[in-house]
Amino acid sequence: MNITPCNTVSLFLPLLFFLILLLIFFITPFKGNHFSLFVFPLSLSTINDKNITTTQVQVQQPHQPNMRIKKMTRLDRVEEGLAEARASIREAIRSMNYTSEKPEYFIPKGSIYRNPHAFHQSHIEMVKRFKVWVYEEGEKPIVHDGPLNNIYAIEGQFIDEMENSIGNNPFKARHPNEAHVFYLPISVANVVRYVYEPIMSKKDYYRDRLQCLVEDYVGVIAHKYPYWNKTNGADHFLLSCHDWVPSFYECNPQLFMNFTRLLCNANTSEGFQPKRDVSIPEVYLPFGKLGPPNLGQSPMNRTILAFFAGGPHGNIRKLLMDHWKDKDSEIQVHEYLPKGQNYTKVMGLSKFCLCPSGYEVASPRIVESIHAGCVPVIISANYYLPFSDVLNWNQFSLEIPVAKITEIKSILQSVSRNEYLKLHMNVLRVRRHFIINRPTKPFDVMHMILHSLWLRRLNFKLTNSQ
Known part of the structure; x- marks a missing residue:
């Protein structure tokens, strides 16, 4: 039988296709342990999986033999839920509508929002999924306690909301394995009050004691748990309104390179990074009250x-x-x-x-x-x-x-x-x-703070090594 040139080419097509696949397999870089950062800010008006970059952060994982059936890890389950949340937000942007498993009593609308549909769906997903593990190490008054009134009140109110609202706070993780982020409940205002005061000389303003205290706390949790070391602190955060907070980052930039700070003093000229850090409002609370009286006129x-x-x-x-x-x-x-x-x-x-x-x-x-x-x-x-x-x-x-x-x-x-x-x-x-509510209510200041943190967690993907 005569073989025409066209028939010859057709015979080689399957072989050519197989060679191409083999080439792609060998030249594609293997991904190790890292987290992938989505381009920030996670623009709620333009969430798009195409807009991603990746940053490599080494994560220490024990070697596991190859298995035919891969068992889902804690991290796999957490990331699967976050992927579903991102998809829901994209769909809300596309359809200009929200999806919720329960009635929604407030729907964001109007020009005060960058994208009300995306914000609403993101808030729904946060309430449904977001879990914060509060480390239990440390003793009061430096840890697990903070001022509930005056200019640093948001610090103590947040600690108290996350620590003492068992059963009422849907965001508090029951076990660290279900957490999306990890909270270091250190009160910098209390550190200054109980460790530094009275301030008698210029040397008393030196931040070395604060820096050592925070570093020591990180050392304790990193030794006791695997979570800090796996991500180099990328899913860990601390909240404070005190002016001294930026200084503990300066003492060891490598240690806190990925760490998230929730700050009132959100000064971009002093190291505040909007891609990583969270700006929170400074709220003055009179003693025994959650806000000033409403005396506003028409x-x-x-x-x-x-x-x-x-x-x-x-x-x-x-x-x-x-x-x-x-x-x-x-x-x-x-x-x-x-x-x-x-x-x-x-x-x-x-x-x-x-x-x-x-x-x-x-x-x-x-x-x-x-x-x-x-x-x-x-x-x-x-x-x-x-x-x-x-x-x-x-x-x-x-x-x-x-x-x-x-x-x-x-x-x-x-x-x-x-x-x-x-x-x-x-x-x-x-x-x-x-507005501060206790316990917190949807869309109030506590929810908004948590939502800012939630957005940053949505913004990167943690991946187990193989």
Whole structure:
């Protein structure tokens, strides 16, 4: 039988195909133990598996003989659930609708959200799946305890919520094997209070004791459990509002390279990394209360254009005081309130509340102004605002550069009535995300903090070695 050239080619096609497969198999790099980082921020408007990069982090795994049937590990189960969550969020973006196994009593809508559909579905998935293991090592008051009031209150409130809400807190893991992230419940505010105070000299400000304490705690949990060593701390975090928190990272950058910090002092010029760290709001809580009284007035009854009262802490406030202190009836800037005036009440009578940074970038006035229905005017530099992954801050606040402090009055007067009313209504809409509830409730500040952490955990994939 004569074989034509065409028939000859057809005979070699299966062999050619087999050779190509063999070549692909041998030139494809084998993946070891690592975690893969999705491009950040995990843009809820454009979640896409195509947008991924990978970073290699060695994980120590015991050698296992090859098996025909692979048994799912703890990590496999955790990552499978996260993959399902990512798929659900992508579907919510595509369909512009949500999927939930139970009734949803609040549905995010409007321009205050970057993508309300993605945020809503992500929150649903978080409540359904997210588990936090709280390490049990350590003793009070340095660990497992923190201030519940005043300027560092969020630190103690978060510890208390995660430690003492057994049965009520759906996020607390019953066993570390089911956890997505691991919490080091150290209170930096309490470390300063019980280890450092009274501060008698300049040497007492040195951070070496804080650095040693945190490193020692990591050493204890790394020796006792396998979780830190497997990921080099990538799924571990600490929360604090104290100004000293960035310093423990500086002492050993290699140890804390992947570690997540939840900070009020979210200053990008001092090492805050939005891809890894979480900005949380600074909340001042009066003793025995979860927030200030609601004394906010309707827009027509707000007779003060702008208001600020506070000490001249830091360069930004000094500039503000130099130009505006007690000089203008419309731009009311005071170091001390005039006798007989109520701080919260004056906020409720103001259209705009000036929120300048002090010694650090964060200020409790942002949350106070939101509670009072007063549009926050943020005067800062290098400040990564809380919950910026999901909230559009320009829809309910204004930002004035430090260089334009002298122009505050003209800038605020240029805001039209309709623009102001929109900002005011959006402040009222976003307020639920800055309220502390105990126990925590969906979409309140505790949920928002956990959701910021959840997004970062969604953003990387841990893989077992083979």
